[in-house]
Amino acid sequence: MVRDIERRDFVKGVGTAGIVGLAGCTGGGGGGSDNGSDGEETTTGTDSGGSGDGTTTGSDSGGSGGSASRSEPIRYGVLLPTTGDLASVGKPIRDAATLVGKQLQNADMGGLSVEYQEEDTQTSPQAGISAANSLVNAGVPGICGPASSGVNIQVSKQVFIPNGVVGCSPSSTAPSVTDLEDDGFIFRTAPSDALQGQVMAQVANENLGSSTAATMYVNNDYGQLLSESFVSAFEEAGGSVNNQVSFEKEQSSYTSKLQSALGDEPDLLIVIGYPASGIQIFKDFYADFDASNFDVLLTDGMKDPAMQKQVGNPMENVTGTAPAPVGPAADAFAQLYQEEYSREPGVFNAHAYDASAVLVLANAMAGENSGEKVAEMMPEVANPEGTEVTVENLAEGVQMAANGEPVMYQGASSPVDFDDAGDMASVSYDVWKFAPDSESGIEVSETIDFEK
Structure with missing residues (x-):
């Protein structure tokens, strides 16, 4: 089921001072399992030489003319959490971001090559800053990440913007990201939480029939x-x-926190946080309270079936909201991801693939590993007009972009049309529940669409 809802002036009542940055977070499908390496920096695919640890390079077949005239590889970075509080869900997102590089390494691109380098934010601003500096020092002009806004905002301010490097987050959802004085270097394929708050309120009212609520949120x-x-x-x-x-x-x-939240016996408990904390929250909730008295609504950060399994309760009274991968290439991406990792993609996985794909296309059209030029080309390769490029013809699209031909990337998460602030012009949200008997562990009941 798909519903369209009108976008209202959503920051009304929050106040300008309050809009300073949500650490938009991530959930993963397939139990958060990781079929790749768990190290901070990993190498995958075929290394054609010249790259250090954490760097993967596609084979360069030489050639001449057109796109083959470019001698240096197309480079992008992946800056996502594979350790820390978001590790269980950061790894599948990392896998989606690196899937672009793996896919292109196995494709004939007329002499073009692609190189990517990974770093781990550890779900920490300071670690993220250090990791981002490593990528910048390695000459990476555009980076997929970081994941959480708490990390993304600090990395953007202290590393990306001062160094003229493009950041494109797949899951940083803070409204304040829109207002960063970023000189045009900061983009995201994830929607703003200003929209998710409205979706949550609609679900609370229309789906759950709640008139009173309490919130518990990560600090x-x-x-x-x-x-x-x-x-x-x-x-x-x-x-x-x-x-x-x-x-x-x-x-x-x-x-004690649950007692404070539930003391007035609200109809609905909102829980906003990450899986590592959610496991203990819900163990205490089901052990110490009459769960049948409350509905619970979660956000994107806890859309992780591994959490439900570790809680050891079916969590039947729990509903969630999360950005939905409903772009034109959603099915093609899901198939590619499944073939590579033998599991279904989760929340923000499609957004990570799209962020990396646009970075590569922009770099190809820029003609060099220049952050300033990549930033200029981000809307050029994503927004109308041009030859449609999707998951299925990405390698061909990279060659066209390198030859200066107009291309229009159509993504897995959305059409990936950037507005003037580097945000998505249209987004969708899933309403979901845990489904322990299903393959993915998550069941989506409906999708709600927004278009600015």
């Missing part, structure tokens, strides 16, 4: 501002929220 920008975003939309629709309770990541018990 960072993502949690605080997505909580405020939901509260603003929910109260505007006539609901009431008595308690907003923050919590720290990966604590040994959350019983």
